[in-house]
Amino acid sequence: MAMPGTGSNYEILTREDFSDVTYLLEVRHPRMARAAKPGQFVIVMSHAEGERIPLTIADFDRDKGTITLVIQAVGKTTREMQRDCLAGTHLHALVGPMGIPSHIGEAKxxxxxxxxxxxxxxxxxxxxxxxxxxxxxxxxxxxxxxxxxxxxxxxxxxxxxxxxxxxxxxxxxxxxxxxxxxxxxxxxxxxxxxxxxxxxxxxxxxxxxxxxxxxxxxxxxxxxxxxxxxxxxxxxxxxxxxxxxxxxxxxxxxxxxxxxxxxxxxGRYREVEQKATARFEESCHMREEFVAASAQEASKD
Ligand SMILES: Cc1cc2nc3c(=O)[nH]c(=O)nc-3n(C[C@H](O)[C@H](O)[C@H](O)COP(=O)(O)OP(=O)(O)OC[C@H]3O[C@@H](n4cnc5c(N)ncnc54)[C@H](O)[C@@H]3O)c2cc1C
Ligand code: FES
Known part of the structure; x- marks a missing residue:
């Protein structure tokens, strides 16, 4: 049995693009939605071999049982998620809610x-x-x-x-x-x-x-x-x-x-991060070429 909040598949119900680098994912996770408090975050793996990255819980809806993530595509993992995390797909793992909730005190x-x-x-x-x-x-x-x-x-x-x-x-x-x-x-x-x-x-x-x-x-x-x-x-x-x-x-x-x-x-890992992003872009390019070539072949049949 999966641990609460870990190791399962979490459906992306909504995907919204705010710009060519910023996108929103609304993810089904009733227990996380019930537990989440302002200021907390989750650690996400979009697929089994993916990197674990922290993302803030930008919104949660306890009635719908969803949490919302807003992501900026800045490097390999966030760009890969931008390409692959579409409505109807699933996140591989989602751990949280993590961090100390924000103190909502008596301020007037x-x-x-x-x-x-x-x-x-x-x-x-x-x-x-x-x-x-x-x-x-x-x-x-x-x-x-x-x-x-x-x-x-x-x-x-x-x-x-x-x-x-x-x-x-x-x-x-x-x-x-x-x-x-x-x-x-x-x-x-x-x-x-x-x-x-x-x-x-x-x-x-x-x-x-x-x-x-x-x-x-x-x-x-x-x-x-x-x-x-x-x-x-x-x-x-x-x-x-x-x-x-x-x-x-x-x-x-x-x-x-x-x-x-x-x-x-x-900035400590910038060189490694830049190399990972360059490799990812190259693989996207090769994939596009392969898809285009396959489509051309298919059109000849
Ligand atoms: C508590 C917390 C909440 C966050 N919430 C959000 C959010 O809601 N939306 C969002 O878009 N981003 C958020 N981030 C930042 C996000 O985790 C990084 O942008 C992401 O990990 C970058 O991964 P990458 O492979 O796409 O880029 P990379 O090329 O690997 O890195 C790009 C830059 O992102 C930062 N970064 C890289 N790896 C990590 C990591 N493991 N942890 C934190 N920062 C990293 C570094 O500054 C790095 O220079 C949050 C970070 C933290 C710590
Ligand atoms: S991420 Fe390792 S100590 Fe905080």
Whole structure:
């Protein structure tokens, strides 16, 4: 018998593409949907020989028995999943929910900030705060209007929503820190901020709130291997010492995080990752050539 949450096949019910690199998978897993809390993540293997990768539970629906993952195709595994994980197919393994759930406390006014793909993982926290009775101000940032996703879904759990784009093609021109500055100016009584996105964005988000003394939580994404606190792969440096993001996080106080250390550790395996991606692209190319040649042969018959 499969262990709860492991070693079985999980059907992908919905696949939605937000852009040529960002896609959503809604996966059937009633027990995971019942157990999931904002801020938690899963470790996924898309096929039996696949790499195990951590992905945030961007949404969960206890009635439907589904969890939602939003994925950015950045390298071999996430591109392979982009190609193969279609509605009706199955994920090979899904372990979780992992990590300490986000603390949805007594804050009365909360700033929820998502940069790019970070909009997805910050959504359950924004919804959690809204359900707990807080006034929720959302700030979401994208490079341009074409990359905007979940504006309606996110807006539905926010009392105010500020959309920012780097090129000004939608909402406020500038990155999320511009939207944060506007929100803080209008609401000097914000109790707490949650900021999720690329490490450099979280670093600057934390610097934006620091002078105002607003508690700021960030969700860290170091390279994870086992996800059990044993391998040390996901160690992150905080003012208070070393922590392991998989078991002590992934949420941490952004004012204590050494983001430069995180960014340099994230680049440690770049050469190997680039080689794996190049090999994957070459195999895709050969597959396309084979399919085209087979189709040509078949048309002659
Ligand atoms: C707690 C957590 C939650 C995450 N949630 C999401 C999410 O919801 N959506 C999403 O698209 N991505 C998420 N990520 C990042 C995702 O795991 C990586 O993008 C993915 O593992 C890259 O694998 P790859 O083979 O496609 O790319 P690779 O070419 O192998 O790597 C590309 C980059 O991804 C990072 N990465 C590589 N391997 C890992 C790993 N095992 N663990 C973490 N980071 C890695 C490194 O920065 C690397 O430079 C999360 C990471 C963590 C730690
Ligand atoms: S992933 Fe191994 S200790 Fe966290």
């Amino acid at each position: 006014k909360v700033l929820c900030v998502g940069g790019g793909l970070g909009v997805a993982p910050v959504f359950p926290q924004a919804r959690g705060f809204k359900e707990a009775g807080a006034y929720v101000i959302g700030v979401v940032g994208f490079r341009n209007r074409d990359l905007v996703f979940w504006e309606d879904k996110f807006g539905a759990v926010c009392d105010e929503l500020i959309v920012c784009t780097d090129d000004g093609s939608a909402g406020v021109k500038g990155n999320v820190t511009e939207g944060m500055r506007q929100a803080i100016e209008k609401h000097p009584d914000i109790d707490e901020c949650i900021a999720i996105g690329p490490p450099v964005m979280m670093k600057f988000a934390a610097e934006t709130t620091r002078p105002h003394g607003i508690k700021t939580m960030v969700s860290l994404n170091p390279v994870m291997v086992d996800g059990t606190g044993m391998c040390g792969g996901c160690r992150v440096k905080l003012d208070s010492g070393i922590k392991f993001a998989c078991v002590d996080g992934p949420d941490f106080n952004g004012h204590e995080v050494d983001f430069d250390d995180l960014m340099s550790r994230l």
